[in-house]
Amino acid sequence: MTRRYRRLVDLALGGRHRIDDEMDQEIDAHVEMRIADLVRGGMSPDEARAEARRRFGDFDAARRRLHAAARQRDASVRNRDVLGSVVADLRTATRQAKRAPGFTAIAIGALALGLGATTAIFTLVERIVLRPLPFPHAEQLLAVSGLDSASREAFTVSSADWLDWRSSTALQSSAIYSFPYRQGIVAGDSAMRLTAVTATGGMFRVLGSHFVVGRPFTESDASDGTPTVVISERVWRQMFGADPQLSMPLRTATRAYRILGVVASDQGFPEGVDVWFPVDVTVQADPVRVNINWLMIARRRGDVSTDQAWAALTGVARGIRERDPTAIYDYGVATKSLTNSVIGDVSSYFRMLIATVGVVLLIVCANIAASSMARAQARAREMAVRSSLGAARVRLVQQMLLEHVWLGLVGGCLGLGLAWASIRGVLAVWGDRIPRANEVTMDGRVFAFALALSIVAGALSGIIPAMRVTRVSLSGLLQSGGRGSAAGGRNLAGASLVSLEIALALLLLTGAGLLLRSFRSVLSRDIGFDTDVATAEAALSGPLYATDTLRRYAYWDQLLAELRAIPGVQGAAVSQWIPLGLTGQGFVDVEGRDATGMGAVYRTVSEDFFRTLRIPLVVGRTFGAEDGSTTPRVAVINRVMAQRFFPGENPIGRRIRARSQEPGLHGQPAPWLTIVGVVGDIRTYGLESDARAEMYVDFRQTPRRTTSMTALVRGSTSAANLLGEIRQRARRVDPNIAVDVGTLEDRLHATLATRSLAMSLLSAFAAVAALLAALGIYGVLSFAVAQRTRELAVRSALGARRGQLLSLVLSAGLKVALIGLAFGIVGALGLSRTMKALLVGVTPFDPLTYTGAAVMLGIVVLAAILVPAVRATRMDPVIALQAE
Amino acid sequence: MATDDTLPLLKGTLDLLILKTLSWGPMHGYAIATWLEERSRGTLGVDDSALYQALQRMEGRGWLAAEWGTSDNNRRARYYKLTAAGRQRLRSESETWLRYTKSVTAILAVAERGS
Numbered sequence: 001m002t003r004r005y006r007r008l009v010d011l012a013l014g015g016r017h018r019i020d021d022e023m024d025q026e027i028d029a030h031v032e033m034r035i036a037d038l039v040r041g042g043m044s045p046d047e048a049r050a051e052a053r054r055r056f057g058d059f060d061a062a063r064r065r066l067h068a069a070a071r072q073r074d075a076s077v078r079n080r081d082v083l084g085s086v087v088a089d090l091r092t093a094t095r096q097a098k099r100a101p102g103f104t105a106i107a108i109g110a111l112a113l114g115l116g117a118t119t120a121i122f123t124l125v126e127r128i129v130l131r132p133l134p135f136p137h138a139e140q141l142l143a144v145s146g147l148d149s150a151s152r153e154a155f156t157v158s159s160a161d162w163l164d165w166r167s168s169t170a171l172q173s174s175a176i177y178s179f180p181y182r183q184g185i186v187a188g189d190s191a192m193r194l195t196a197v198t199a200t201g202g203m204f205r206v207l208g209s210h211f212v213v214g215r216p217f218t219e220s221d222a223s224d225g226t227p228t229v230v231i232s233e234r235v236w237r238q239m240f241g242a243d244p245q246l247s248m249p250l251r252t253a254t255r256a257y258r259i260l261g262v263v264a265s266d267q268g269f270p271e272g273v274d275v276w277f278p279v280d281v282t283v284q285a286d287p288v289r290v291n292i293n294w295l296m297i298a299r300r301r302g303d304v305s306t307d308q309a310w311a312a313l314t315g316v317a318r319g320i321r322e323r324d325p326t327a328i329y330d331y332g333v334a335t336k337s338l339t340n341s342v343i344g345d346v347s348s349y350f351r352m353l354i355a356t357v358g359v360v361l362l363i364v365c366a367n368i369a370a371s372s373m374a375r376a377q378a379r380a381r382e383m384a385v386r387s388s389l390g391a392a393r394v395r396l397v398q399q400m401l402l403e404h405v406w407l408g409l410v411g412g413c414l415g416l417g418l419a420w421a422s423i424r425g426v427l428a429v430w431g432d433r434i435p436r437a438n439e440v441t442m443d444g445r446v447f448a449f450a451l452a453l454s455i456v457a458g459a460l461s462g463i464i465p466a467m468r469v470t471r472v473s474l475s476g477l478l479q480s481g482g483r484g485s486a487a488g489g490r491n492l493a494g495a496s497l498v499s500l501e502i503a504l505a506l507l508l509l510t511g512a513g514l515l516l517r518s519f520r521s522v523l524s525r526d527i528g529f530d531t532d533v534a535t536a537e538a539a540l541s542g543p544l545y546a547t548d549t550l551r552r553y554a555y556w557d558q559l560l561a562e563l564r565a566i567p568g569v570q571g572a573a574v575s576q577w578i579p580l581g582l583t584g585q586g587f588v589d590v591e592g593r594d595a596t597g598m599g600a601v602y603r604t605v606s607e608d609f610f611r612t613l614r615i616p617l618v619v620g621r622t623f624g625a626e627d628g629s630t631t632p633r634v635a636v637i638n639r640v641m642a643q644r645f646f647p648g649e650n651p652i653g654r655r656i657r658a659r660s661q662e663p664g665l666h667g668q669p670a671p672w673l674t675i676v677g678v679v680g681d682i683r684t685y686g687l688e689s690d691a692r693a694e695m696y697v698d699f700r701q702t703p704r705r706t707t708s709m710t711a712l713v714r715g716s717t718s719a720a721n722l723l724g725e726i727r728q729r730a731r732r733v734d735p736n737i738a739v740d741v742g743t744l745e746d747r748l749h750a751t752l753a754t755r756s757l758a759m760s761l762l763s764a765f766a767a768v769a770a771l772l773a774a775l776g777i778y779g780v781l782s783f784a785v786a787q788r789t790r791e792l793a794v795r796s797a798l799g800a801r802r803g804q805l806l807s808l809v810l811s812a813g814l815k816v817a818l819i820g821l822a823f824g825i826v827g828a829l830g831l832s833r834t835m836k837a838l839l840v841g842v843t844p845f846d847p848l849t850y851t852g853a854a855v856m857l858g859i860v861v862l863a864a865i866l867v868p869a870v871r872a873t874r875m876d877p878v879i880a881l882q883a884e
Numbered sequence: 885m886a887t888d889d890t891l892p893l894l895k896g897t898l899d900l901l902i903l904k905t906l907s908w909g910p911m912h913g914y915a916i917a918t919w920l921e922e923r924s925r926g927t928l929g930v931d932d933s934a935l936y937q938a939l940q941r942m943e944g945r946g947w948l949a950a951e952w953g954t955s956d957n958n959r960r961a962r963y964y965k966l967t968a969a970g971r972q973r974l975r976s977e978s979e980t981w982l983r984y985t986k987s988v989t990a991i992l993a994v995a996e997r998g999s
Contacts, residue, residue, distance in 0.1 A: 026913060026962045030932065033914040033959065055932040062933035069937050073944035080946055 023070040027056075027063060089399045093406040103375055104407070106775065107368045107461075111411025113768055114364035115457060116418030118357040119450045121761075123423055125354055126449075127440045129347045133339050134266050134439065136208040137302070142309065143341035144174070144296045146317060146329030153334040156292040159281040161329060164320055165296075170312035174298035175203040176281070179582055180273050181708075184541050184738050186251045187239055191738035193539070194235065196275035203276065204230070206299045207269055212236070213244050214261025221260065222278035229257035230276040236262040250275065253541040253736060266439060269297075271342070289320075289327045290587055297338060310335040342435050348837060349758040352511075356765050359508055361457060363501045363769050367776040368407065368461035370497040374783035376400070376469040383469055400466035401459055408458020409451075416442075416450050426757070433753035468493055494780045495816045501776045502820025502861060503827055505769035509853035510828035512766035514839055515759045517849055521841030522755065528682035528691060529579055529613040531744040534719040536563075536726050538739045539708040549703040555734060556699075559711060560606070562729040568716035571612035574699065574709045576604035579613070579684045580747035581710070588695065590645060591655035591672055600641055600693040601684060602658050604705040607698065610636075610679055612712050618642075620652045620677030623698040633701050635673035641693035642678045651675045656695065673697060686751030688840065712744075719743040758838070770860050773820070778864035781813050785872045792872055802873040809872045813865035820861075821854055828853075898930065898938050900981055903947065903966065903974040912953075912961035913939060939964060947973050 031052045038048035056062040097104040132138035145154045146161060157165075159176060166174045177199035185194050201223070204216030212233050221228045229250050231240075240248055240259070249256035257277070268276075300309040313333040321330040340347070376383075383396055420442060431437040538559075545552050556574050563572040577583045584602045607623040609615075622636055635656060642651045655672040673695075681691035699706055711730075715722050723741045730739045749756075785792070792805055832844035842849070905911065905919050913936055920930050942948045947970035953963040966974065 022962070025960070027936070029912070029955075029959055029961045030914045030917075030936075033955075033961075034932075036957075037918070057931055057933050065933065066936050066940065069940035073940040076944040077946075 019070050019074050020067045023066050024063070027066065085395070085398065086402065089402040090406055092399060093403040096403055097406070100375065103371060106779075107371070107407050108411045108414065110364045110367055110772060110775070111408055111454075111457060111461075112414035112418055114357075114361040115408075115412045115415030115450065115454055116422065117415075117765060117768070118361050118453060119415055119419035119446065120422045120426075121350070121353050121357045122449055123419065123442055123446050124426070124434075124440060125350045126445065128434065128436045129343055129350050131439070133269075133342065133436075135269075137299075138339060139337065140172070140299045140302065141206070141338035142298045142300060142306065142335045143338050144298050144313065144333055144335050146292070147332035147334055148329055149331050151332060154292055154329045155295075157294050157296045158289045158292045158329070159286050159294055160289045160291075161317070161320070161327070162294065162296055163282065163285070165313055165316055165333070166298075168309075168312045168316050170300055170304045170309040172299045172301045173202050173206045174296060175200045175206050176294035176296045177203060177270075177276075178294060180270055181582075182537060182539065182740055183275055184252060184539050185239075185275075186253055186736070191253075191736050193537075193738045193740055194274040195272055196277060197270065197273050198277045198279045200281060201278050203269075203278075203297075204263070206297055207267070208299075209267040209269070210264040211267075212262040212264050214246050214259065216263075217260050217276070217278040219280070222280040223283060227255050227257040228260050228278060230261050230263060230278075231259055232268050232274040233262055233265040235274045254543060254546055271435065271438070289324065289329065292329060298335075306335060306337065344435065346435060346754055349754055352835065352838070353758065353761055353765075356508060356511070356762055359504050360765050360769050360772075361453075363504050363772050363776075365457055365461040366497045366501045366504075367772050367779075368404065369464045370494045370501070370776050371779035371783070372404065372461065373465040373468060373494045373497075374780050374787075376465050380469060396469075397466045400469060401462045404462025404466075405455055405458035408454040408456075408461070412450055412454025412457075415454070416447070419446075419450070426761075430753055430757045433750050434757070464493060464497070498773070498776045498780050498816050499820035499823065501769075501773040502817055502857065503822075503824035505766070505773040506821055506824025506853055506857050507827050507831060508762070508766035508769045509857055510824075510832060510850060511835060512759070512763045513849040513853045514832060514835060514842060514844065514846060515755075515762055517842045517846060518838065518840040519752075519755060519759050522687045522752070524841075525683070525687045527687055527748070528680055529615050529744075530714060531580075531748050532714065532719050533613060533744045534713045534715070534722040534726055534741065535578060535710050535744060535747075536713070536730055536739045536741045537708075537710040538730065538737050540737060541707070545707065549706070552703070552706045553700070555737070556606070556706065556709065556711075558733045559730060560608075562733055563711060563713050563726065566713070566715065566722065566725050566729065569713055569722075570716060571608055571714045572711060573606045573608040573612040574711050575606070575609055576699070576705050576709050577601075578710045578712065578744075579682050580686060580744055580751065583684060586658045588645070588656050588658050588693075591657075598644060598693070600637075600658075600695045603694060603696050604699045604702050604709075605696050606700075609696070609712070612714050613682075614714075615682060616680040618678040618680060620675070622677050622679065623696075623700075627698045628700050629703070631701075633671055633673045634676045634698060636677045636679055636696040637675055638679050638691070638694040639681050640691050641695060644693050651678060658695070686748065688751065688755070711739075719745060755838075770857050773857070774860045774864040777813060777816060777861055778867060780816075781809065781865060782868040782871075784812065785809060785868045788872075789875065792875060796875065805873045806869050809869035810865060813869065814862075817858065817861045817865065821858065824857075825850060825854065897981075898934065899942060900974070900977045901928075902935075902938060902942065903970060903977065906948065906964055906966045906970070907974055910953075910963045910965035912955060912963050914961070915955075916964070942970070946970075 031049070034052035034055070035045065035048040038051055039045055043051065053059040133141065135141060144165065145157050148154060157176060162174070162176045165171075177197045180195050180197050182193045183196035185192050201217055201219035201221060204211075205218070209216065213236075214230075217228055217230055231250060236242055236259075240246075246259045246262070249258055251257070263276075268274075298309075300306060304312075310333065313335065317327075317330040317333050320327045324330075387393065387396060423440065423442070427434075427437055427440060536559075540552050540555055545555065560572050560574065563569060585599050586602050588598060588600045605623070607625070607627070610617065610622045618639060620636075623634070627634055637645075637651060637656075645651070645656070646654065652675055654675050656675060657670045657672050679696070682694070683689060683691050684694065685692075699709070711726075713719070713722055713726060720743055723743070726741055727739060730737070792808075795808075796805060828850065829845060836844055901920055902916060905916050911919065916939075917930060917932060917935055920928060939948065939950075943950055943964070946967060948964045949967050950962050950964050952960060955961045
């Protein structure tokens with residue numbers, strides 16, 4: 001057996017020479033023997049030498065050929081040796097597995113769980129976080145926005161700033177685009193709504209998107225006035241029958257747009273958009289730098305780093321800031337990789353999850369190592385005998401390792417299935433709330449990862465038992481009759497591994513507990529309005545509505561009348577921006593003061609808005625019949641705004657105005673609005689963020705803002721039951737106007753999706769970890785009891801009471817458990833700090849969570865300890881001693 | 885000994901002869917060569933270079949295993965012996981060879997009778 005390994009060593013030390021020498025020796029021996037024979041036959045030594053060489057043909061050439069042949073032989077022998085021993089060991093592994101089906105099933109099951117979870121999370125992280133967006137040289141793509149005086153990122157930009165920034169030489173190209181909005185489309189005689197953005201002509205040049213047919217729009221398409229559009233592959237197939245000629249236009253109620261091209265399915269941006277309209281912001285330039293209504297993407301030059309691009313843009317921005325005091329978003333710029341800006345805060349959750357599954361997998365490995373070591377004590381005799389028969393230790397280690405790698409591979413195969421199923425599950429539940437979810441697939445990289453991880457996990461769980469079990473003292477073991485425990489120190493390593501498992505499980509339970517408490521604390525917050533409300537979003541388009549203000553009011557009045565007529569409806573209103581949706585924001589000035597520099601969310605609503613959403617009136621009044629297009633302009637503000645803008649003052653009767661908010665009034669001062677009431681605060685961006693300053697204006701006083709609004713309806717039953725009725729009644733008002741219906745409750749859930757996904761996954765992993773730790777301590781203790789059968793039987797025969805035997809086993813188990821819990825708490829205290837960003841309403845050191853997690857894990861572990869302990873006391877000493 | 889009446893070896897025959905030779909026990913290369921010369925009474929021309937080529941190839945295929953040992957007259961030599969795979973190979977190759985020669989002989993006998 002050692003020969004094989006000597007060969008390997010020889011190879012490392014320049015085996016070629018050794019093999020050539022060996023061949024030479026063999027040839028020389030042959031020649032010498034031949035000469036001896038020939039001389040004995042009567043030839044002279046010289047003649048004999050010549051003859052002996054002649055028999056090789058050309059002697060030197062033959063020698064060279066034989067060197068080559070010998071090397072080839074050596075290589076194939078070596079390959080066969082390694083392969084042969086691996087195959088033999090794998091065969092042994094299968095045999096061993098059959099001999100211990102219980103251990104094998106549990107080990108494979110645990111590995112399948114651990115590997116499956118790790119593979120699933122890896123797939124999600126690789127696809128969503130690590131992989132660049134599917135555009136050529138995606139690393140050059142940047143999301144750019146300005147910084148305010150406090151270096152806060154504005155996220156959006158004004159077209160005026162973009163026009164200045166885009167000239168920076170660090171950028172190859174750039175574009176700005178609107179937030180996605182819903183656009184009504186006429187298809188045949190029915191109306192529908194698609195998600196659209198308006199973008200400057202360079203959008204697709206920046207991205208480098210692949211087009212299925214046609215071409216992207218360009219700056220000249222944007223400026224020449226002919227209505228053109230680019231559509232998604234999905235719309236092209238569903239609405240245009242995949243017509244390669246693009247002969248049909250895309251129609252809205254007012255215009256027909258010539259389709260220039262079709263973007264390939266994953267090449268659109270932002271995700272989920274179906275229609276892109278080109279716009280030229282230089283034609284009717286908006287000179288106001290505070291109107292940050294656009295999002296900006298840019299492609300840096302290939303020879304410029306992101307940092308250099310940032311530096312160049314910062315220079316441009318500061319230059320603007322110096323000459324223009326209104327440039328309040330030019331204190332600097334933020335340049336983020338477009339990939340990161342798309343992923344957003346999901347990546348911090350995924351980082352936590354990948355650490356979590358790593359810990360679960362570690363627990364799995366420790367678990368298998370511990371139980372395999374306990375089991376291997378029984379195999380110590382086999383190892384000792386094999387080693388006495390000449391098996392090298394390295395060979396025994398190889399065998400043990402391969403047994404575990406075998407387990408890893410089988411577990412990995414099952415794990416792939418689990419991963420596939422769980423990714424399906426996650427995408428089914430959370431798919432529409434996770435960015436880039438449509439890009440998630442399992443490919444060759446995932447399989448390679450799973451394979452490599454299976455082997456590593458198998459080897460990791462095998463290395464400690466392999467090293468320990470093969471380090472047996474032969475004489476000691478054979479003398480002791482092979483009753484295990486000869487290696488001394490009663491499975492100390494096994495106990496340490498189980499302690500480690502318990503510590504890691506507690507770590508995860510604590511993390512899950514903290515997230516769970518955060519989630520509950522988020523849910524317990526008051527959102528400030530009733531979310532059991534149905535929404536119906538509609539945009540009035542078409543020649544009828546475009547110019548005729550009265551027509552638009554007529555539509556909304558009719559719609560509201562229809563909605564109020566639905567049986568059981570308790571309130572209906574319309575609003576331009578609804579809570580939990582997009583918002584409009586702007587700077588607000590107070591009459592008689594300098595520019596405040598403070599902003600507010602700006603909402604246009606009908607008079608029943610507050611009643612419908614049950615937003616309480618704090619002081620003054622809300623909008624009513626007394627407000628109309630001809631009466632003085634009024635506003636309602638919320639508490640936050642009242643405190644921020646009028647601290648210690650009465651806001652009622654004060655006059656405010658939003659700076660240049662209304663479209664078409666760029667640069668002109670908006671009219672003053674008199675504050676008539678203060679209402680309660682709402683968390684318009686969801687429970688995770690705080691209430692903002694908000695101002696409300698009456699929609700009858702802002703006719704320009706009435707083209708696109710959302711109706712809100714509160715009924716006596718669940719809002720979801722109203723949706724069908726709302727759709728029908730909206731069609732009755734005008735069949736050409738399509739509405740999107742939904743509920744505020746759904747929108748609320750969407751804002752919590754990431755948190756709930758992370759919490760659910762972490763809780764599931766923590767539960768698995770706790771279970772594994774319990775299994776681990778159960779396995780090790782059961783085995784210890786089985787190993788000490790003789791000792792326990794003797795004690796019992798000598799009169800030890802059951803209680804004494806019970807406490808003997810219990811104390812051994814409890815020691816292991818307590819050490820694990822102690823280390824777990826210390827580890828959790830250290831690690832939970834990294835979770836701080838994800839915690840709400842709970843500190844990373846929340847004592848309740850720590851106690852709860854420790855108690856929960858303690859109970860599970862205690863149950864696992866009790867079973868073997870009780871079994872030890874039930875033993876009949878006579879039978880136990882006879883079995884020996 | 886390479887006289888005009890030596891027969892050139894048919895392709896593949898040398899492997900079979902070596903396997904057969906080694907079925908008597910481990911031997912070094914020179915012993916195999918002389919054993920073949922003696923048994924064929926000099927009618928088979930085995931080039932020594934070809935013999936060692938064959939030994940390397942067969943060892944590489946796992947039919948033979950080799951080990952250094954000491955010869956009768958105290959000389960270090962590399963001893964070859966059959967492996968289990970080699971024994972298997974010998975059995976199947978001998979069968980094929982015998983069937984083959986039997987068929988060829990039968991045809992030749994018929995042809996001779998006819999002429």
